[in-house]
Amino acid sequence: MSESAASSPLAAPSARHLSPALHHQFEDIEQQRDAGNFGMWVFLATEMLFFGGVFTGYIMYRSLYYPGFAAGSHGLEVNLGAAMTFVLLASSFTMAMAVHAARAGRRGMLLGLLFATILLGIAFLGMKFTEYSHKWHEQMVPGLNFHPSLTELRGAPEHAVELFLCFYFFMTGLHALHMIIGIGLLSVMAILAWRGRISCEHYNRVEVSGLYWHFVDIIWIYLFPLLYLIGGRYK
Amino acid sequence: MFFIGGAAAVMMRLHLIEPAGALVQPETYNKLFTMHGVVMVFFFLIPSIPATLGNFLVPMMIGARDLAFPRLNLLSWYVYITGAAFTLYALISGGVDTGWTFYTPLSSHYLNTHVITTALGVFITGFSSILTGLNFIVTIHKMRAPGMTWKRMPLFLWSIYAASVIFVLATPVLAIALFLVGLERIFHVGIFDPAIGGDPVLFQHLFWFYSHPAVYIMILPGMGVVSELVTCFSKKKPFGYIFIAYSSLAIAVFSFLVWGHHLFVSSQSVYAGFISSALSFALAIPSAIKVFNWTATLYKGSISYQAPMLYALGFIGLFTMGGLTGLFLASLATGVHLHDTYFVIAHFHYIMVGGAVMAYLGGIHFWWPKITGRLYHDGWARFAALVIFVGFNLTFFPQYMLGYLGMPRRYAVYPAEFQVLDVMSSAGASHTRRRLLDSIRLSSLVHPLWTRSRIESLERERPGMGDAIAASHR
Amino acid sequence: MALEITGIAIPSLICIFLFLWGASLFFAAAQSPQGAMAIFVVGKQWMWHLQHPEGPREINQLHIPVDVPVRLTMTSEDVIHDFFVPAFRMKMDVVPGRYTSEWFEATKPGSYHLFCAQYCGTLHSGMTGTIEVMSLTGYAQWLRENSTAESMAQMGLQLFSRLGCDTCHLSDGTGAGPALQGRFGKQVTLRDGQNRVMDGAYVRQSILDPASLPLPNYRPVMPTFRGQVSEEHILQLIAYIKSLASGERTQAP
Structure with a gap:
């Protein structure tokens, strides 16, 4: 396909500003950067609808089975959740700084910030795992190990709590999966930065990974209140 | 994949010659129609035009060297193959009998066939669609050659663009719905499970939120191809260019709002039915605009009846028929009666086969020389186009009548009174399928190999092809 | 341009007309008349269980009197089914976990097909039956003959x-x-x-x-x-x- 396209009269290689970072299909580095960013935005639109499906289900069932959802929510560890939120926000900050460092072409700073972001991401997953294991010990994992005690149910119907927990595990699990992909992405960026493959002219990849990371972050910003803070906990 | 799906369809039609079922057990029949649906929808219709003609033509038509992300494009091909491998594995190792719609709780709690593998296959293939759509959107937005403004783009690009929007926004919802079905099967509990108060109808909402727009993924590129063919072979400018272009976008937007018309009898509220019916009628309007404008383009044109044009004309006729019968289904009162009968089957085959496949074949014939540098045998190709048109109508027209009389779809055995129409349909089917295969093989693949000498004459015959389209259209 | 506008306006008007016509019929069909005779339906892979309020139970067969509106209250034991009587132009999904209803009034005695119209598994096409529409006296007699000890x-x-x-x-x-x-x-x-x-x-x-x-x-x-x-x-x-x-x-x- 590219051969036939290259024969197009509009392709005039001699007139192009040639840079090693420029892929063959683009006219100039500006266009390449635009396309990359726009591509990621379009991808995030996809992701939004991906999560949108579960959010829709959540909203529907929450209106149907509110007491169960509130009871399930009260069973979650809100402090841990708050800590996770904090860690994730901090990682977003380091990520934003990393993009800044990449743009400025400061390799050492970029590497350090990428590592910080990855570490914070791993810390988040660690806390998530702790919470999952608590749920397991409380026998509150639908499908695999679900024998809730009466105190855990807080007077709400068992099946509604079970539904809430299904959502809890689906949503946070899906989010964790995205975190893992994000960490993988950032690790690749770190390796590229280590090898000096990221220049101030060609920092686009870092920027795009950053967009993805912020998106995953924002999903959590919605998940945290939806899952942890419902049911008038502080009344 | 098309051949596998086609073989399944022929088996089904042969089976239905006898009311009690001539060939297979009901269980096998269920697997056959599931296989036919899954393979045809997810592995043929959706990727057909975008993946072949789209990938080839989009960069050329906008004057770019390539798509924005060639590697992503390659990746989407491998993703597609992986998804197809999973699905084929499911089919070979015992089949799956959920129907292509995977309705819960049947799919999530009751069947013991390879639902997870199939769902995974479709899930994976979904990502291939998303990546392709993403690639087209970015390419069309960011990589148009200087002077190639939106309003100068070939109509094919408008339709591909509209389809890509649907790819990107609808596919993830299907992905998440199938993902949830998979999880429910693995853990035997989940959000569609009525035993814990879950709502199985929620799945239908999520499913059709994807699958209704998906039918426009299938037909929009076809409309784009036909817009090009009609313009080229009537040697006129397209009538009402801007209306055709915007109607593509209107279809894409409306397509997201009408999924409720699949749920008229699913116990959703009557008001939801009311709104989706109204929106479905609204959706008919942009489609009608296209048909009018094609017809107006043909009017007083100097038409040459070459093979691609025959396909395009076939498309217009069959699509109009499919579209008008769609109104019966969109109308609430008749929709209730015709829902899940053979009427629906006939309706969407008129759109999908009569529409998308005709356009695909027309497009392949039209751009075949551009792709391979060789011309097909025009006589054979014209013959095939006519045979497909006739055979198709023989197959599916009786199904309208069957549906109106009340024969439900997905029936392996049926009351004797439907036999006459069923036999007619089956006869048409075996006729069509054989010719369909012939036409693809003979006219497009075999003949070009020994008609090299006609390459030069081609450019004389067809002014305005390939990049010439991009550069000198309008 | 004028042609284009006309081309859009005329089908739009036709569409609006068809839509309103269909919708009004649909709403009429969704509202069952007062005092309709009640029948209770349970769909189950792959058969229909029907019960009259007077007690008689039937499987894959329903006897009803002619010219009397009949209201079905339906639910499912397992997957989603659909109670479809083509001759009455009525169809409604039978959904586990909730009650759905439909109503019809048979105007001619005779025997009519009953189909399951929502794919429900292996023997979906075997989940059929008949609706026997009888004259009022015939129905009364049928009810006597099949009367059960209890309602x-x-x-x-x-x-x-x-x-x-x-x-x-x-x-x-x-x-x-x-x-x-x-x-x-x-x-x-x-x-x-x-x-x-x-x-x-x-x-x-x-x-x-x-x-x-x-x-x-x-x-x-x-x-x-x-x-x-x-x-x-x-x-x-x-x-x-x-x-x-x-x-x-x-x-x-």
């Missing part, structure tokens, strides 16, 4: 005592549960202030999931009967509780 409400009463419901739901209101006399069809106020009408769906929910319907002044002690009662049983219990509302006396024979 649906009486079967419900039997269940009511067999399951021990009557140990708490005492008729004088002194039990651990509320008295059920005269309650069906009335409004119920839940503990959180929500108002619900006590209909079939409400009764079904309170049998299967009593904790989700906490009442003021009563402790939530009722256990769930999920797994102990089939959908048919629940319909009989509903018939019984409904009979308590209309004040008709239901005696165990």
Whole structure:
């Protein structure tokens, strides 16, 4: 396909500003950067609808089975959740700084910030795992190990709590999966930065990974209140 | 994949010659129609035009060297193959009998066939669609050659663009719905499970939120191809260019709002039915605009009846028929009666086969020389186009009548009174399928190999092809 | 341009007309007339269970009188089915976990196809039956010949005592549960202030999931009967509780 396209009269290689970072299909580095960013935005639109499906289900069932959802929510560890939120926000900050460092072409700073972001991401997953294991010990994992005690149910119907927990595990699990992909992405960026493959002219990849990371972050910003803070906990 | 799906369809039609079922057990029949649906929808219709003609033509038509992300494009091909491998594995190792719609709780709690593998296959293939759509959107937005403004783009690009929007926004919802079905099967509990108060109808909402727009993924590129063919072979400018272009976008937007018309009898509220019916009628309007404008383009044109044009004309006729019968289904009162009968089957085959496949074949014939540098045998190709048109109508027209009389779809055995129409349909089917295969093989693949000498004459015959389209259209 | 506009306007008007016509018929069909004869349907892989309020039960066959509106209340034991009678132009999904309904009025005696129109598994195409539309006298005779010892409400009463419901739901209101006399069809106020009408769906929910319907002044002690009662049983219990509302006396024979 590219051969036939290259024969197009509009392709005039001699007139192009040639840079090693420029892929063959683009006219100039500006266009390449635009396309990359726009591509990621379009991808995030996809992701939004991906999560949108579960959010829709959540909203529907929450209106149907509110007491169960509130009871399930009260069973979650809100402090841990708050800590996770904090860690994730901090990682977003380091990520934003990393993009800044990449743009400025400061390799050492970029590497350090990428590592910080990855570490914070791993810390988040660690806390998530702790919470999952608590749920397991409380026998509150639908499908695999679900024998809730009466105190855990807080007077709400068992099946509604079970539904809430299904959502809890689906949503946070899906989010964790995205975190893992994000960490993988950032690790690749770190390796590229280590090898000096990221220049101030060609920092686009870092920027795009950053967009993805912020998106995953924002999903959590919605998940945290939806899952942890419902049911008038502080009344 | 098309051949596998086609073989399944022929088996089904042969089976239905006898009311009690001539060939297979009901269980096998269920697997056959599931296989036919899954393979045809997810592995043929959706990727057909975008993946072949789209990938080839989009960069050329906008004057770019390539798509924005060639590697992503390659990746989407491998993703597609992986998804197809999973699905084929499911089919070979015992089949799956959920129907292509995977309705819960049947799919999530009751069947013991390879639902997870199939769902995974479709899930994976979904990502291939998303990546392709993403690639087209970015390419069309960011990589148009200087002077190639939106309003100068070939109509094919408008339709591909509209389809890509649907790819990107609808596919993830299907992905998440199938993902949830998979999880429910693995853990035997989940959000569609009525035993814990879950709502199985929620799945239908999520499913059709994807699958209704998906039918426009299938037909929009076809409309784009036909817009090009009609313009080229009537040697006129397209009538009402801007209306055709915007109607593509209107279809894409409306397509997201009408999924409720699949749920008229699913116990959703009557008001939801009311709104989706109204929106479905609204959706008919942009489609009608296209048909009018094609017809107006043909009017007083100097038409040459070459093979691609025959396909395009076939498309217009069959699509109009499919579209008008769609109104019966969109109308609430008749929709209730015709829902899940053979009427629906006939309706969407008129759109999908009569529409998308005709356009695909027309497009392949039209751009075949551009792709391979060789011309097909025009006589054979014209013959095939006519045979497909006739055979198709023989197959599916009786199904309208069957549906109106009340024969439900997905029936392996049926009351004797439907036999006459069923036999007619089956006869048409075996006729069509054989010719369909012939036409693809003979006219497009075999003949070009020994008609090299006609390459030069081609450019004389067809002014305005390939990049010439991009550069000198309008 | 003028041609283009006309080309858009005319089909739009036709569409609007067709839409309104279809919608008005649809709303008429969604609203069952007062005093329609009730039939209860339970779909099950792969057969139809039907019961008349007078007691007779049928499988894959339904006898109804001609020229009488019939209202079906339907639910499913397992997957989604669909009760489709092409000759009556009626179709409605039969969904597990909820009640759906449809109604029709047969105008000609005869025998009509009943299909399941929602794919429901292996023997989906075997889930068919017939609707026998009979003259009024013929139907009355059929009902006599097939009469059972008990009506649906009486079967419900039997269940009511067999399951021990009557140990708490005492008729004088002194039990651990509320008295059920005269309650069906009335409004119920839940503990959180929500108002619900006590209909079939409400009764079904309170049998299967009593904790989700906490009442003021009563402790939530009722256990769930999920797994102990089939959908048919629940319909009989509903018939019984409904009979308590209309004040008709239901005696165990």
